[in-house]
Amino acid sequence: MTPAARVQAAIDLLDLIIASARDDGAAADTLIARYFRERRYAGSKDRRAVRDVVYRAVRAYGDPPSSGRAAMVGLARADAALAALFDGSAHAPTPLGEAERGPDGSRLPGWTAETFAELVDEAEQETLLDRAPLHVRRNPLRASDADILARWPDARPIEATTYGYALPAGTDVPDDGMAEVQDAGSQLIAQACHATPGLTVLDLCAGAGGKTLALAADMVKDGALAGRLVAADAVRDRLARLTPRAERAGYGGQIEPLLLDSGREEAALKPLVGQCDLVLIDAPCSGSGTWRRNPEARWRLTPARLDRVVALQARLLRLALPLVKPGGRLVYAVCSLIDREGRDQIQQIVRTDTLWQLVHSAGSEQAPGRSWGEGTLLTPAHDGTDGFFFAVLEKPC
Structure with a gap:
């Protein structure tokens, strides 16, 4: 897979994960494993790279983005190297539109803001999404x-x-x-x-x-x-x-x-x-x-x-x-x-x-x-x- 194709794969997977979360369906790990079982051409480096960017997007947004593309656009707006992969080549995402923006909001679900405000400060809230040891x-x-x-x-x-x-x-x-x-x-x-x-x-x-x-x-x-x-x-x-x-x-x-x-x-x-x-x-x-x-x-x-x-x-x-x-x-x-x-x-x-x-x-x-x-x-x-x-x-x- 090309780097740009990996980004499109991440977008496709995020669409599945967002829908599954909404409908109380299969977990993200299950969906990712299923996705790659059906795509044997993807090597171990491809799978690891796609998984990493998928979870980078999942960690970025407290509320579900409207779509996988919206989630990735949000990351791309702050990452020039990622944005460059929206190049419209074969199996790649289409170029970014000037008006396209990613989701707004914090890393915590919006409706929980008051709940967590009493419990831990903003710095501690951020650690809730750090990678676990x-x-x-x-x-x-x-x-x-x-x-x-x-x-x-x-x-x-x-x-x-x-x-x-x-x-x-x-x-x-x-x-x-x-x-x-x-x-x-x-x-x-x-x-x-x-x-x-x-x-x-x-x-x-x-x-x-x-x-x-x-x-x-x-x-x-x-x-x-x-x-x-x-x-x-x-x-x-x-x-x-x-x-x-x-x-x-x-x-x-x-x-x-x-x-x-x-x-x-x-x-x-x-x-x-x-x-x-x-x-x-x-x-x-x-x-x-x-x-x-x-x-x-x-x-x-x-x-x-x-x-x-x-x-x-x-x-x-x-x-x-x-x-x-x-x-x-x-x-x-x-x-x-x-x-x-x-x-x-x-x-x-x-x-x-x-x-x-x-x-x-x-x-x-x-x-x-x-x-x-x-x-x-x-x-x-x-x-x-x-x-x-x-x-x-x-x-x-």
């Missing part, structure tokens, strides 16, 4: 610190995490159980749970089990998981991915998967009422704290979608409270920096359920983050992590 969590059952450094000599330990390492971008991480790709923020939340051997622990929104495996690492005694660790989720395909991951990590048969019936979760969870030393709710959310990893998600988030996830989060919290035994803990987390999903949810709990005590942990070298309402806030600029809110509540004996 590569973090891994060492699996103590499969590898020592020396093993990690032998495999990745450039690995750098992440302060305040027990098993975390930062790796150079693009480093290959084999799927062999030695280490799991996991942002440092997720690792810090798992550590805030204080899971220990012998406890009964429920990961209520386990998904594919990233935080479940982090909890398992803290429950190991004599080379095996000690206690009871239940991983629950309402999405069968997502939960099914935990089993092979647990096998590779050395926890085969030791973690209990629990498939929930969405909207009827109480029946499956009834045996756990009053039995859990720890319940973790890593709740479904807007994902606004992970936009640097998935910038296209900004184009999918709407006020109506936010209303739906906020309602779901409140229901999950109410579902979880009775499961915790006296003296036990509930940890609530969202990978979001929108107060309605984090701080406001916990404030509602402490106002209506006065028995619960808050456990604050932010603000020290050992516990990064900032106190935010009744919980802790992690942001890319302040902590080098994805954006998270989490809170730890304890039920008195």
Whole structure:
């Protein structure tokens, strides 16, 4: 492909991504992979170059552009080398019109401006769209610190995490159980749970089990998981991915998967009422704290979608409270920096359920983050992590 043809390919892909975001269709990565499967003539350099410029455009606009061409025109107006590729040659975009301009607006969705204005300053808002680092969590059952450094000599330990390492971008991480790709923020939340051997622990929104495996690492005694660790989720395909991951990590048969019936979760969870030393709710959310990893998600988030996830989060919290035994803990987390999903949810709990005590942990070298309402806030600029809110509540004996 010529450089100009790559630009036209990026325009075509952006048209697909914009439409898919509007219609809640396939993700950008899926669309890009499908596009190149149908165009075998594109080599690896072509694919990489097109992908890079596509995501450059996606990161540039908080609201979906009107078209792929509009998105690329916006970039070209600030990049003479890119503008020169609008030359009208074979497979290239037609020349830029004098009146053509790119989309206006910030890198955040326009309707969220007031939401983020209170939470983080403009400089921090920009970091929400920076390229994310590569973090891994060492699996103590499969590898020592020396093993990690032998495999990745450039690995750098992440302060305040027990098993975390930062790796150079693009480093290959084999799927062999030695280490799991996991942002440092997720690792810090798992550590805030204080899971220990012998406890009964429920990961209520386990998904594919990233935080479940982090909890398992803290429950190991004599080379095996000690206690009871239940991983629950309402999405069968997502939960099914935990089993092979647990096998590779050395926890085969030791973690209990629990498939929930969405909207009827109480029946499956009834045996756990009053039995859990720890319940973790890593709740479904807007994902606004992970936009640097998935910038296209900004184009999918709407006020109506936010209303739906906020309602779901409140229901999950109410579902979880009775499961915790006296003296036990509930940890609530969202990978979001929108107060309605984090701080406001916990404030509602402490106002209506006065028995619960808050456990604050932010603000020290050992516990990064900032106190935010009744919980802790992690942001890319302040902590080098994805954006998270989490809170730890304890039920008195």
